[in-house]
Amino acid sequence: MTRYLFALSSALLAFQLNATELAVIPTNNSGSGATNSSGSATGAHGSNATTNAKGSSSANGAEERNSPVHVISSKHVNRIVTPFRRPSVKLDAVEGVSTKSVGNVLYLSTSSNQPIAGFITEAGDESAAIKVIFRPLAVAPQEVVLQGNSTEGTALARRFERSSPRSDTIKTVMAALVRGDMPDGYQMKQVNAKYLPDCEQGGLTFNFYNGQFVSGGDYVVSIGVAENRSTETINFTENSCYKDGIVAVSAYPTIQLLPKEKTEVFVMFYRQKPVTSQQKSRRSLIGG
Known part of the structure; x- marks a missing residue:
């Protein structure tokens, strides 16, 4: 043809x-x-963030080992670049976390040192989601570039x-x-x-x-x-x-x-x- x-x-x-x-x-x-979702994030210290937070449960530790962990700042606003045109975020109910969407970018800030997990989707479309785990540390503002997996x-x-x-x-x-x-x-x-x-x-x-x-x-x-x-x-x-x-x-x-x-x-x-x-x-x- x-x-x-x-x-x-x-x-x-x-x-x-x-x-x-x-x-x-x-x-x-x-x-x-920045960092991307295909591997562990590198923060201001230049090292991979792969260890569990002190006091976290073994179940949480297993979950984190199976997912990329992205270092973010607990002192400053962080920039999360997504592949979605209008990202929508659903995060753990951790006190002191705020997000703002600007185009395909999420700005995330937190005063907590507790790991934050959740999902990011296209607004109004729940068929494709990116699973995220953020680890707040006392570092400079971070930019995380999320690519998702090829299926998503x-x-x-x-x-x-x-x-x-x-x-x-x-x-x-x-x-x-x-x-x-x-x-x-x-x-x-x-x-x-x-x-x-x-x-x-x-x-x-x-x-x-x-x-x-x-x-x-x-x-x-x-x-x-x-x-x-x-x-x-x-x-x-x-x-x-x-x-x-x-x-x-x-x-x-x-x-x-x-x-x-x-x-x-x-x-x-x-x-x-x-x-x-x-x-x-x-x-x-x-x-x-």
Whole structure:
């Protein structure tokens, strides 16, 4: 079945900005439709906070050992960056704890030294939650970046992606990334070798190894840099990055590169489906 590679102009991505036309290029794409929460937090002391608070129960200790523990300040306000657009927080009933939501960020302060546990969700949507445990210490103000696990992020992102027609979703996601925003449920991850674009165009060099990788639901986006190493002006062409599984390609802030000029290149892929081996459920009558 013929699919399409979406080539989004920089003018479109700048705001979506001005509703310029979306160029559709036929292809034979066969693709299928601070601290962070991945480890213990490091505070002002630069050490991992993994020990149990004095006097905590063994049950609480087991729970903390199974979840990342984030150091926060008991003396100052702390900044909690979430992957949710409108985060809602449900915390233990610990005296002296206050929170305030500003965009995707929660500001949390406490005068208690007692560990605080709870869940953070998208406001009005309880289907995806991030479990958190905070350990207040007498340290400087802390910033904690929560990424959740891939299942949580994927579920929220997939609902967002499927809430609009496919072409609208692609434009919305790419425009948000150009502005430096994160679409609902999308998360910054380590650069993924499975989704490294293989862009080739005369006079241009491409670097995605030192770029960024944004993970959504049905889609993921690799972001790299194209540089004009020639002595002439070159127009970047989106098809120079095409391979199976790619949905859309764009460059920002420009596709017309002067000598030594650079531009960011955004390459959207279909998320690869896990490969599972199928077991035979019926024995052949003739063997084999």
